[in-house]
Amino acid sequence: MQDKKIKIDVKNIFFEVFPKLSENEFEWEKEQKDYENWDSFAQLNIITFAESKFDISFSLDESIEIKSANDLLNCINSHLK
């Protein structure tokens, strides 16, 4: 149940940061390079949103390594466990 809630929250972060992203276009494995607007500022926005949502703090290395929704989910889970 908890995992499902986290997945929904992560998906919503992507819809917040990329407002033009539709439900159909969202894929867990879709990479940064395949997003039209995922630049360094969008990366910062994703990190900030996730840190605020889950009350966690990513290291610099973790922040750089997040290149897909799946990466973000794994990173969040590693902090919550």
Next chain:
Amino acid sequence: MNIIDSLRNNVEKHPSKIGFIDEENNITFQEMLNCVEKFSSSELFKNKNQTVGLILENSIQDIIAYLGIINSGKIVHIIPPNITKKNFINQINSSNPYIIICSEKNQINFSNFDKDLAIYTNEEIISKSTIQEKIPNINKIAYLIYTSGTTSEPKGVPISHEMIEFTTKNIVKVLGYSKNDVDLTPLPLYHSFGLGCLHTSIYVGSTFVLLKNSNNLEDVLNSLKKYNATTLAVVPPTLTKFLKFENQYLHEKFSNIRLIITNSTSIPKKTVNDFKQIMKNRKLATYYGLTEASRSTFMIFNENSKLDESVGKAAPGVKIKIKKFDKKLKVGEIVIQGKNVIKNYWKNSIADKNLESGWLQTNDIGYLDNDENLFLVGRNDDVINIGGEKIIPNEIEEMIKQIPEIEDVVAFGINNEIFGKTIKINVIKKKNSNLDKTKILSYCLKNLEKFKIPSKIEFVEKIPKNEYGKVKRSMLK
């Protein structure tokens, strides 16, 4: 014409009129001139050095000291009574006064700062008065006042009599001061706002009523009636605090006031709107200026609410330009030229670089609308450079303040290993609000470009501000 000439004019025209009132005394123009002349005849002023320090408090005695030092041909280095030891030593090293004058209670405090300083009380100065053989020439510089710079180097601002005359005439012309006014001033005289009010009252021959403390709101409001005041000079936070009183009570207290003048710290819209109603058919005004360029604009609020956030148009004889740092933006650094602008700082060649061909670079950011109304946006120092994108905190703050659950917010730059800087916001939530950080971020993502989105949000109880309501950005973390 200097400020002493203005005092003499008043003595010629109405010597027995009460010109100065404080919380303990009142004196006529004739009495003031007598006291000033006695003060300036003190043998302690028979010294070749030109600067005299004055710990300036709000009292008639200190007005006498201020005018007395000027009349002795010296320059007054104005020192705030609440100055820190470090700042005091810095300023003294820069201005190099041969004596310091203060009240008895301050003599002990300041002696502890520097044992070698010659510190005299007002009474000690007067006790050494002599018969003046000839009236000394008035120095071109009236006073020296220090501004808080961003570096440790103190920035002394020498104010000439010519600047005072130019500025005072503009104040009178725009705001309509006359000898019939009674000017209530609960502002510190060691600040150029309060001192400018004193000069204006002396220039027109009105009655200057000086209060010690603007925080005692009821006392200020009662004083309006007690002294039959017609004008009131206050900082914007005082105006806002007045609104806690009943509307009817305020209408009654302000019924005799023809002008409220405030200064350029941004005034909340609600304060402007409410006071426009209280002051209907009378003047609610503000100005923009720096110690280095006093009263550069004036704004008289009227029915046009689009201008409520403007600080108005350039004062007569003053030019204002916007030096844009990016052609795409309408905002840029405000630069000012006019007789109200200093020619140089006090022995400070680094600070003098802010003056180019008579144009003062203010370090303030703003823009002019099509009708040349000036709007302030922030300070150049406050600009946050994120990966080459320049961001003015004010823009972010104004946007985030639109969230109804937010009481106050401040945006500032924090170090970031990737971008150099990113934005942090400190937020005060309204009472009983359950606002969370993600709601703020969602709002930002919908309303701001992505490089302007804060990377850190902290809920705080208090945002550090100075007595004029300006955020103390150096204290933010």
